[in-house]
Amino acid sequence: MTRFAKSKERGMGILGIQFLEILLVILCLILSFALAGLFIYGDYFPFGIQQGILLSAMVSAIAVVILASFKYFNFMSCSFVSALGRSISIVLSINVVLILILYFISEARLSPYYFIVAVAFQYTFLLLIKIFSSLLKQNTLQGKRALVVGKSSEKEWLLERIRRQCEYQLRFLDERTKNFTAYIDRSDYVYLLSSASLEYKRRIITYCELQGKRLYIVPEVHEIAMRDSELTRIGDIPLFTIDQFRLTEAQAMIKRVMDILIALLGTIITSLLLLVSSVFIKAEDGGPVFYRQTRSGINGRE
Numbered sequence: 001m002t003r004f005a006k007s008k009e010r011g012m013g014i015l016g017i018q019f020l021e022i023l024l025v026i027l028c029l030i031l032s033f034a035l036a037g038l039f040i041y042g043d044y045f046p047f048g049i050q051q052g053i054l055l056s057a058m059v060s061a062i063a064v065v066i067l068a069s070f071k072y073f074n075f076m077s078c079s080f081v082s083a084l085g086r087s088i089s090i091v092l093s094i095n096v097v098l099i100l101i102l103y104f105i106s107e108a109r110l111s112p113y114y115f116i117v118a119v120a121f122q123y124t125f126l127l128l129i130k131i132f133s134s135l136l137k138q139n140t141l142q143g144k145r146a147l148v149v150g151k152s153s154e155k156e157w158l159l160e161r162i163r164r165q166c167e168y169q170l171r172f173l174d175e176r177t178k179n180f181t182a183y184i185d186r187s188d189y190v191y192l193l194s195s196a197s198l199e200y201k202r203r204i205i206t207y208c209e210l211q212g213k214r215l216y217i218v219p220e221v222h223e224i225a226m227r228d229s230e231l232t233r234i235g236d237i238p239l240f241t242i243d244q245f246r247l248t249e250a251q252a253m254i255k256r257v258m259d260i261l262i263a264l265l266g267t268i269i270t271s272l273l274l275l276v277s278s279v280f281i282k283a284e285d286g287g288p289v290f291y292r293q294t295r296s297g298i299n300g301r302e
Contacts, residue, residue, distance in 0.1 A: 018073050021133045022064055028129065029060040029094070032121035040114045047102075047110075055101060063094045072126075087130075091122040145169045147183055149204055150193025150218075175200045181207060194218045 033056045034044040045052025067073060070090055095115050102110065148159060152174050159170055173183050175196045180203070184190060190213050192204055201217075208215040229240040278289040 017133055017136045020136075021073055021129060024129045024132070025064060025067060025126070026057075026060040028125035029063055029122060030056040032118050032125055033059070033098075035121050036114050036118035039117050040111055046114075055098070059094060059098045059101065062097050063090075066090060066093050066097075072130075087123050087126045090126065091119050094122060095119055144188040145171065145186060146189040146191060147171050147173055147187035148191045148193070149173045149180070149196060149200075150175060151195040153195075180204065184208065184211065184213060187213070189213070190215045192217045194220045 030053070033052070037044050037046045037052070040046075045056075047055075067090055072087075072090065095118060098118075099115070146169065148170060150172075152172070159172065171183070171187070173180060177183070184204075184207060190204065190208055192201060192215060194217075196204070205215065205217075207213075225242045226240055229242045232239045232241050281287070281289050
């Protein structure tokens with residue numbers, strides 16, 4: 001089997017796992033709403049079978065978009081541990097979407113306990129799906145070889161992080177090695193450190209592109225800054241416009257005004273609450289609103 005065929009087969013395997021994950025998420029979300037209805041109302045779809053299936057399918061489709069925005073389906077960077085924390089925000093967002101849909105397009109008003117049970121089922125299902133996909137991922141990456149290219153002085157920190165995230169075999173290649181093609185040919189993934197020289201980077205990138213190798217590059221600061229840059233021109237000369245990381249004077253002024261307005265609004269709202277609370281305290285026992293107490297200080301002084 002050629003290198004291209006192996007790379008294509010590996011890519012299809014990864015794509016298949018991601019597609020299976022999406023399908024399981026949709027089915028499990030629909031099942032979570034049905035089980036919540038059964039536990040709370042004794043009926044799988046308390047607002048009707050047809051409308052219940054339609055709403056569940058609609059929310060599940062929106063949920064897939066939410067999950068994708070949280071990088072839940074990201075094959076290489078979303079581990080099981082990171083999915084644990086993300087799942088809480090995900091299931092809360094999903095149920096907020098359902099509440100909004102029910103409020104605007106349906107007359108059904110469900111108990112808060114329905115959503116609590118649905119959240120519990122959804123969180124459990126998402127974690128089980130991630131465990132299942134992690135096992136498939138481990139099986140897919142088992143026996144795969146990764147090559148890390150850079151200076152020997154910086155290899156340990158990257159090797160350690162890759163070992164935590166992925167299950168494949170690692171090999172380090174110093175940038176002083178001239179015959180790097182043989183090492184890349186025997187590898188499935190290539191990681192290129194920012195410490196490598198510019199000419200060496202160009203050669204590695206060119207060869208990986210020609211051979212269809214998956215390449216990961218640790219960027220330098222200016223490369224990160226160019227990520228959201230705009231391409232302009234002066235005559236025939238192309239230029240990248242890099243925005244500043246700090247706020248402009250106008251943005252800083254707007255931020256300051258917003259801080260003051262929000263602080264004043266919060267003060268007014270809490271002052272009303274404190275006023276109402278003081279009225280209730282006075283009406284309850286007729287005592288003072290502010291609590292005072294005599295205490296002993298240093299040397300027995302009161």
